[in-house]
Amino acid sequence: MTVIKLTSGDILTIRAGGLVCPAHKHLIRGRGLSDQIFERGGAALEAACDLQPECEVGQARLTRAYGLPVSYLIHTVTPQWSSGDQWGAKALAQLGQCYESVLDLAQAKGIRTLLFPALGAGTNRFPHSIAAHRALEVLVPRAAGFEQLTVCLHTRAALAEWRRVEKQFFAESG
Template identity: 65%
Template sequence: MTQIHLTWGNILTLRGDALVCPAHKHLIRGRGLSAQIYAQGGVELATQCGRQLKCAVGEARLTNAYHLPVDYLLHTVTPQWSSGDQWGALAIGQLRRCYESVLCLAREKGLKRILFPALGAGTNRFPHAISAHQALEVLNEYSGEFDQLTVCLHSPAALGEWERVERRFYTV
């Protein structure tokens, strides 16, 4: 079974087969990490994304990565966190579906080393504990089908939160 690797730093410097990009439904340049990916991917990435079908929340699309240190980008549209109100359960299910869709598409394309950011925990404001729990549950379910699953967080504090969730729920 593949070990899930948690780390922190600049995900755009890591190597793998594919990097997961938090996406806008029209696969246009978004905010946060998405903006950084599009800036580094260049005009070629924007052009290829412009030819893709609209991507609903929880779905995934594949493009080339162009000037990034991976071969492909796996774009997924993450839900907005709304402070745990009446739509919170729906958003949590949609976030889980993002991870599932990305991993199913990666498996279909034969990609074995996948790099994930903390989906939903950036500009879409999911608490790291909720994001980590959904991610780690899905990643553990699919881990036997991949060589490397890496989650790269943006800070040591975020990494600590994910490690606490991992120890509490997923360490044997």
């Protein structure tokens, strides 16, 4: 049975088949977690990313994971949260597509264990409650195709919010 694990800590220290990297469309060093990943991956990661085509919001690209305890990085470009205004529905659909694209690419490559940050909830400002709900809407029905899907949150407060959402809306999943 597949486990969807919610945890907090340093995502860059956890072993898995793949790590999801929030990305810029040109797969260049970004802010937050992306910056930390590129710092560890160095010139080899930058060179691998230079070979990739542009990545639009909701799409994903795969590279080796240089300098990290995972085999692969799956880069995905997340949407910017617009405070739930008239464009909020589009951003939610795009965020869901990020998860779908990552899972599709991981399955195609045979990656059985994946690490996710809270996509969109960092520098792109999605509230954790909304990011958690959208993520779990995609991850729960797709989990059977993997050994383990781990969402590693940056803070205990974020972890508490994701667990609250999981318990309230997805109690059967975990």
